Amino acid sequence: xxxxxxxxxxxxDLAFFGAVTAGATHELNNVFSIIExxxxxxxxxxADPEADVPAGCxxxxxxxxxxxxxxxxxxxLVRRLNGFAHSADEPCCNQEMNDLLENLLALMxxxxxxxxxxxxxxxxxxxxxxxxxxxxxxxxVFLAVSAALAGTAxxxxxxxxxxxxxxxxxxxxxxxxxxPEAELPAAVGAxxxxxxxxxxxxxxxAARAGKYAIVLTIPKISEEVx
Amino acid sequence: MSGTDKILLVDDExxxxxxxxxxxxxxxxxxxxxxxxLKALDLAGQNAYDAVILDLAMPEMDGIETLKRLLxxxxxxxxxxxxxxxxxxxxxxxxxxxAMDVLEKPARLDLLLDKIRKAQANRVLLxxxxxxxxxxxxxxxxxx
Numbered sequence: 420x421x422x423x424x425x426x427x428x429x430x431x432d433l434a435f436f437g438a439v440t441a442g443a444t445h446e447l448n449n450v451f452s453i454i455e456x457x458x459x460x461x462x463x464x465x466a467d468p469e470a471d472v473p474a475g476c477x478x479x480x481x482x483x484x485x486x487x488x489x490x491x492x493x494x495x496l497v498r499r500l501n502g503f504a505h506s507a508d509e510p511c512c513n514q515e516m517n518d519l520l521e522n523l524l525a526l527m528x529x530x531x532x533x534x535x536x537x538x539x540x541x542x543x544x545x546x547x548x549x550x551x552x553x554x555x556x557x558x559x560v561f562l563a564v565s566a567a568l569a570g571t572a573x574x575x576x577x578x579x580x581x582x583x584x585x586x587x588x589x590x591x592x593x594x595x596x597x598x599p600e601a602e603l604p605a606a607v608g609a610x611x612x613x614x615x616x617x618x619x620x621x622x623x624x625a626a627r628a629g630k631y632a633i634v635l636t637i638p639k640i641s642e643e644v645x
Numbered sequence: 646m647s648g649t650d651k652i653l654l655v656d657d658e659x660x661x662x663x664x665x666x667x668x669x670x671x672x673x674x675x676x677x678x679x680x681x682x683l684k685a686l687d688l689a690g691q692n693a694y695d696a697v698i699l700d701l702a703m704p705e706m707d708g709i710e711t712l713k714r715l716l717x718x719x720x721x722x723x724x725x726x727x728x729x730x731x732x733x734x735x736x737x738x739x740x741x742x743x744a745m746d747v748l749e750k751p752a753r754l755d756l757l758l759d760k761i762r763k764a765q766a767n768r769v770l771l772x773x774x775x776x777x778x779x780x781x782x783x784x785x786x787x788x789x
Contacts, residue, residue, distance in 0.1 A: 445702065448729030449658050452751040457665035459754055463671050485660050535704045573705060 435558045436507070442529050443500045450493040454623040457485050493591045499525050504555040511536050511640060514553045516543040516563060516588055518580055527564060535573040536594075538564070541580040549588055552618060563592050563622070563633045566607055572597035572632065587638035600626035607633055649693045651675040652761060655685040655711065656700040659736055669698075674761070682706030686714055689722065694747070698757070698766035701728035701735060709738060716743045723764035727752055740752045 434636040461482055501520045524540045531538040561581070567577045577594040596603070611622045620637040652669065656662050657680050666676040677686040677692065681703055689697065697715060701708035708726055713721055726739050729750040732778050736747040743766065 445729045448750045449661065452729065453658060453664065453749045456661060456668060456754070460664045460668055463668055467671070485664070489660065491721075514751045533702065533704055533707075 432462055432554070432558060435561060439503060439523075439526050439561065440500065443496055443503075446496050446529055446610055448492055450489045450496070453489045454486055454493075457482055457489070459509045464640060503557070506557055509553070511550065511552050512554075513548050513550050516547040516549050516581055516583075519553055519557065520560065520579065520590070523560060524579060525566070527561065530565065531568055531577065533567050534571070534639075536568055536571050537576045538568075539578045541578060543581045543588075545581065546584060547581065547588060548585055549583075549637065550585075551637060552640065555614050555617045556637060559611055559620070559637075560590060560615070561619060562610050563590075563607065563635060566610070567594050567631075567633060570594070570596050570598040570603065585639060587636065590635040590637065592633040592635075595629055596626060596631045600631060603631055603633075611635075647776065649675075649695050650765075651677065651692065651694055653677045653685060653692070653694045653697045653752065655679045655682070655703070655708075656705045657681060665754075669758075669761075672758065682708070682711030682714070685711055686718065689715055689718055690712055694763050695723065695768050695779075697722060697724045698727050698761075699724055701726055701739075704785065709742070710744055712739060712744055721775075723767050725757070725760050725764065727757070786788065 436593055447531070461479070464479075468494050478606045502518075503526055506519065521540055521542065524538055528538055564577065564579060569596045571577055575595055575597070577592060580591045580593070581590050582591070603626050607622055607624050615635070619640055620635060620639050623634050625634075650673065652674055654662055654666050654669070654676055655678075656665075657678065662678050662680065668680050669676050669740055673694075677688050677694070679688055683706060685697070685699070699708050699711060699715075703711070706714075708728065712724055712726070715724060720743070723745045724743070726736075726744050726747040727750060728747070729733075739747050748757065748760065
C-alpha cells in the first residue's frame with residue numbers, strides 16, 4: 420500500500436524506538452564527522468608553515484564558529500533523544516502534550532528532510548496536560564506522520580496541529596497528497612489500530628480538493644495514574 | 646602511476662563537505678563537490694574522477710540509487726561510500742552493486758586517503774586494461 424511506512428514500526432514498539440534512535444544517532448555521527456574534519460582543518464593549518472592562517476583570523480573564527488554550531492546541534496539532539504527515551508519510563512502518566520509533540524517532531528525532522536518535505540508543528544496556545552500513555556502516543560503520532568510524509572511530494576509541507584485540553588486532545592496532520600487519496604483511510608486505519616486501542620483513541624481521515632487530514636482523537640485515559 | 650588526481654565528494658552536509666574538501670585539496674588532489682545525487686551524476690558525466698566519495702543518506706536520491714546510476718554511467722568508476730548509517734545489509738548491497746568500499750563516519754582522513762590511493766591504482770589498472778583491449782582489437786582487425 421503506497422501510504423504505508425515501514426511495517427516494522429507498526430508491529431513492534433522496539434522497532435519504532437529503534438527507528439527514532441537510529442535517525443538521531445545518524446545525525447550525531449554527522450555532527451562528530453563535521454567536528455572531526457573541521458578540527459583537522461585547524462591542525463592542517465598549524466602544521467603547514469606556508470598556510471595563510473596568521474593573516475586569516477576571520478578564517479579561524481569561521482572554523483571555530485562551525486565547531487560551536489555543531490556542538491550546539493549535537494547537544495540539542497542528545498537532549499531530545501534523552502527526552503524521548505524517558506517517555507518510556509512511566510506506562511501511564513500526566514503528560515504535557517506540547518512538549519511531547521515538539522520533541523518527537525524535532526526528532527522526525529530528518530525523516531522529513533530525506534523526503535524533502537517540511538514538517539511544521541502548530542502547538543496549542545496554552546500548556547495541555549493529558550493523562551495518557553506517552554510512549555504509545557508517540558508511536559501513534561510517529562506512524563501517522565510517517566504515513567503523511569510517505570504520501571507527500573517533495574517540497575511539500577506536513578503540518579501537525581495540537582488542540583484540546585485535559586479531557587482529551589486532537590492531533591491533526593495535514594498536507595497535500597502525492598499518492599492516491601482513496602487509499603489513505605484504509606492504510607492509516609490498518610497501522611494505527613493497536614496503538615490507538617491502547618490509548619482509547621480513534622482516527623479519522625479526510626481527503627478532498629487536493630488536501631488530506633489525519634485526525635487522532637486521544638482522550639484522557641481512564642486508568643488512574645499512580 | 647598517473648590518475649586524474651581529481652575526486653568527487655557527494656554529501657548534503659555543507660560544513661562537512663567544506664572542511665573535508667579543503668583538507669583533501671591541501672594534500673594535492675582536486676575536489677569537486679555535489680550536495681545531491683543528481684548533481685553528482687551531472688558532474689560524473691562531464692569529468693573523469695579517480696574516486697567518488699558518496700554519502701548514503703541524502704534527500705531526493707539516496708546513496709544506493711546514486712551509486713547504481715553512477716556505475717551505469719561509468720562501470721569503472723571507483724565509489725567509496727562514506728556514511729553515518731551503514732547497516733550491514735546496506736553495506737553488502739553497496740558492495741554487490743560495485744562500490745569499492747564502505748566506510749563509516751566519522752572516518753579518519755588517513756584511512757580515507759588510503760582508500761583514495763587504492764581507487765587511483767584500481768582506475769589506472771582498468772584504464773590500462775581497456776587500452777590493451779583496444780590495441781588487441783585493432784591488431785586482430787588488421788590480422789597482423
